Amino acid sequence: MQKVYERPESMADVQMSYCPGCLHGTVHRxxxxxxDELGVREQVVGVCPVGCAVFMYEYMSCDMIEAAHGRAPxxxxxxxxxxxxxxxxxxxxxxxxxxxxxAEIIHAAARGERITTIFxxxxxxxxxxxxxxxxxxxxxxxxxxxxxxxAMREGFPIRVCELLATLDGPIYLARVAPVNAAGLVKTxxxxxxxxxxxxxxxxxxxxxxxxxxxxxxxxxxxxxxxWVEENMVPYxxxxxxxxx
Amino acid sequence: xxxxxxxxERCKGCDLCVxxxxxxxxxxxxxxxxxxxxxxxxxxxxxxxxCAICARICPDVAIEVWR
Ligand SMILES: Cc1ncc(C[n+]2csc(CCOP(=O)(O)OP(=O)(O)O)c2C)c(N)n1
Ligand code: SF4
Ligand code: SF4
Ligand code: SF4
Numbered sequence: 183m184q185k186v187y188e189r190p191e192s193m194a195d196v197q198m199s200y201c202p203g204c205l206h207g208t209v210h211r212x213x214x215x216x217x218d219e220l221g222v223r224e225q226v227v228g229v230c231p232v233g234c235a236v237f238m239y240e241y242m243s244c245d246m247i248e249a250a251h252g253r254a255p256x257x258x259x260x261x262x263x264x265x266x267x268x269x270x271x272x273x274x275x276x277x278x279x280x281x282x283x284x285a286e287i288i289h290a291a292a293r294g295e296r297i298t299t300i301f302x303x304x305x306x307x308x309x310x311x312x313x314x315x316x317x318x319x320x321x322x323x324x325x326x327x328x329x330x331x332x333a334m335r336e337g338f339p340i341r342v343c344e345l346l347a348t349l350d351g352p353i354y355l356a357r358v359a360p361v362n363a364a365g366l367v368k369t370x371x372x373x374x375x376x377x378x379x380x381x382x383x384x385x386x387x388x389x390x391x392x393x394x395x396x397x398x399x400x401x402x403x404x405x406x407x408x409w410v411e412e413n414m415v416p417y418x419x420x421x422x423x424x425x426x
Numbered sequence: 427x428x429x430x431x432x433x434x435e436r437c438k439g440c441d442l443c444v445x446x447x448x449x450x451x452x453x454x455x456x457x458x459x460x461x462x463x464x465x466x467x468x469x470x471x472x473x474x475x476x477c478a479i480c481a482r483i484c485p486d487v488a489i490e491v492w493r
Contacts, residue, residue: 183429183476185491185492186476187481187482187490188490188491197436197486198485198486200485200486202463202485203440203441203442203485207485207486208484211487362446363448363479402441403440403441404441404442404445407442
């Protein structure tokens with residue numbers, strides 16, 4: 183027998199701070215695998231968010247920068263324009279990307295920045311205690327809408343891929359859900375394609391990953407994945423929205 | 427034929443590998459690691475195919491696979 187699966191080289195051999203069963207770690211590993219497979223580790227510059235993934239720079243074995251909350255696309259824009267041969271990605275939660283950083287992501291996409299964004303939609307502000315996010319589903323409870331989100335009070339959840347798909351800057355937009363075996367493969371493939379699109383140098387690419395937050399949902403890790411499949415996927419359809 | 431090794435100290439006992447293994451050869455654990463998590467147990471009875479689905483879902487990169 184030979185070893186067929188081990189820690190990717192682009193991932194540091196350290197303990198991560200995430201709650202048990204949180205898919206942040208799973209997605210980090212997929213990004214590291216893609217960086218290894220494309221052989222671009224020396225060119226990669228990642229930009230970390232504010233949120234539970236704030237320490238991502240500790241977990242990756244490639245260059246990483248920490249941005250202010252929501253400003254990762256602006257930092258990534260600067261890096262890519264100064265170092266056009268670098269491979270630049272941002273990693274952002276829904277509070278980071280779809281609330282405080284809405285302007286940054288829309289304009290980076292509209293400018294067709296040659297960067298890749300990995301967007302973690304877990305319908306909540308995990309780090310700060312489960313407040314409502316722009317992506318919180320209607321009827322879903324959070325610490326700031328304890329009786330459930332109501333459209334006439336808190337507005338409607340934002341579908342980021344569909345919103346960005348109206349722009350001409352993005353060349354790849356996809357939504358995936360690594361909540362079952364097939365979803366794991368599709369998520370990795372979408373992340374790889376998004377990085378390959380950046381290497382083509384023609385525009386902006388983003389992968390929205392539907393993720394779990396078992397801690398704020400207050401359910402077991404496996405039940406949190408079922409929750410994503412049963413509640414998020416109907417509202418946030420999976421697939422490729424832009425591929426050009 | 428395959429086998430896996432779980433890094434018990436990195437594992438957080440989330441049991442996602444237990445639920446994802448198509449051959450059901452990863453079982454819920456009963457003893458604690460130094461951080462109080464319960465790593466699952468791999469049942470090495472020749473049924474594992476080395477498909478690595480367990481390693482792909484593991485959020486803590488705690489599983490290595492041989493085939
Ligand atoms: C300028 C600024 N405003 C607010 C905060 C507080 N804050 C920290 S993380 C966070 C939201 C994180 O949510 P999300 O991006 O969904 O990531 P998650 O924690 O769910 O992974 C907020 C509002 C901050 N750190 N900085
Ligand atoms: S609070 Fe939620 S998003 Fe944050 S690490 Fe825990 S499970 Fe993951
Ligand atoms: S490699 Fe496949 S069959 Fe073997 S333990 Fe992991 S998921 Fe189960
Ligand atoms: S998926 Fe990983 S962290 Fe979770 S129980 Fe299995 S080995 Fe442990």
